[in-house]
Amino acid sequence: MATTSLLKTITPRAGFAVQELSEQYGNSQGFWRAEIRSGRLPVVRLGRRVLVLESDLENYLNARRSNNPGEATK
Template sequence: MKKQSTNVEERLAAGIPVWAEQLDVSAGFLRLEVSRGRLHVTRLGRRVLVTKREIERYLAANGSALATAGKIAGQ
C-alpha cells in the first residue's frame, strides 16, 4: 500500500482541516467560506476535498481578507 503524503504541497487536493492548518485559520472558517460560495469543494463520496488550484484561486481573490481574519484570530 502506498504511503500517503502529509505534505500538502505534494497533493492535488486535501481536506478542509489540512488546508485550515496550512493557512492558519479554523476549519469552521473554511466551511463558512464554502457555504458563502467563496470556496469551491469537490465531493468524492462523503469526502469533501479542496483542490490546490482552488486554494490558489481563493487566495488570489480573498487573500487580504484572509490575512485580516488571521490577524484578528491571533490577537
C-alpha cells in the same frame, strides 16, 4: 515580474481536506467550512469527503490578495 504561489509549500497533491487547510493556514475549520458553504471556495465531494483542489485554493487566495496589509477583505 515572477509570480509566486500563495500556497504554502507542502507535499504536492490534487486536493486538501478542511482539516489540512486549517492546520496549514491557521484559520479554524469553521472558517473554511463557511467559505465553502458561501460558495467562495469551490470543493470536490468524493462520497462524504470534501476536498479543495489546489487550483481552486490558489484562485481563492489570489482573489483576496491586497497591496495594503491594513485593508480588510470580503
